Amino acid sequence: MRAPGVVHHGTRRRRAAYRRVVWSGAEVLVTVGVVLLLLVVHQLWWTNRQAQHGAERKVQALEREWGTPAPGSAAPDASTADGASAGTGTGKTGGGRTGDGKTDAGAAGQSSSSGGNSGQVRPRWSQAYAVLSIPRLSLRVPVAEGVSKADVLNKGYVGHYKGTQQPGQAGNFALAGHRNTHGEPFRYLPRLRRGDTITVETRTAVYTYTVDRTLPQTSPRDGGVIRPVPRSTVRPAYGYSRPGYYITLTTCTPDYTSRYRMAVWGKLTAMRPR
Incomplete structure (x- = not known):
């Protein structure tokens, strides 16, 4: 008969240590997996829930505020740049010049000093001052001044690009959103x-x-899409060549990346006082 093998105490200790290392490594991997899962849930679900509820409350607050006319406010009239396209009610966008004879592109540089809407104080940085509605998307969301992530976009708001026109003005009213x-x-x-x-x-x-054109994909540095006469500098076939009353909506593309941007353009077709 063969003698049974002898297992030294040192071998047992090494095996026990090996098992502890493997077990500890498995625990660490499980813990990391749970943490990552929680981060994904937080990012994809909780931030959406918080931001959407906050945006809804802001829309309701603006509607309550507008329910009572602001002191000294007045509805726009056809003599201002804001009312240029709506005075006739025909949906025309007022041609290539503003009421003072300047081109729409020239008027764009005056947006920050003109204040955007007749009777409306120029919005402060990160202030929500308008409501954007898109029936096809069942969307109703606040518009705030600026495109800061922390102060505007991460709240679920849509941000207005500084230096572009205000609603109804000749030029380009440009917005960004997550x-x-x-x-x-x-x-x-x-x-x-x-x-x-x-x-x-x-x-x-x-x-x-009214939505008119879409730029499916361009560089994040394509500033041409938000110019007074919007035209892509990366893909010049997309855009416009004549002054008008435009809106631009921009966002990241494709899903879950910020590698590219897309833009949707529209033209002002109607305006009515509240």
């Missing part, structure tokens, strides 16, 4: 089609734009 997380107001922006309507409500007026 496509994923933090309320993702522009989650379904690619669903917009030519002829869809976009409305922008302020304290004094309601502006209706």
Whole structure:
């Protein structure tokens, strides 16, 4: 008969140590997995829930505020740049010049000093001052001044690009919004089609734009899409060549990345006082 093998105490200790290392490593991997899962849930669900509820409350607050006319406020009239396209009610966008004879592109540089809407005080940085509605997307969301992530976009708001026009002005009223997380107001922006309507409500007026063109993908540095006469500098076949009354909606593309941007353009077709 063969003698049974002898297992030394040192071998047992090494095996026990090996098992402890493997077990500890497995525990660490499980813990990391749970943490990552919680982060994903927080980013994809909780931030959306918080931002969407906050945006809804802000829309309701603005509507309550507008229920009583602000002291000294007045509805826009056809003699201002804001009312240029709405005075006739025909949906025309007022040609290539503003009331003072300057081109729309020239008027764009005056947006920050003109204040956007007749009778409306220029919005403060990160202030919510308008409501954007897109029926096709079942979207109704606040518009705030600026495109800061912390102060505007991450709250589920849509942000107004500083230096672009205000609602109803000749030039380009340009907006940005998240496509994923933090309320993702522009989650379904690619669903917009030519002829869809976009409305922008302020304290004094309601502006209706009609979707006209879409730029599916461009560089994040393509500043041409938000110029007074919007035209892509990366893909020049997309955009316009004549002054008008435009709206631009921008967001990241494709889903869950910020590698590219997309833009949807529309033209002002109607305006009415509140």
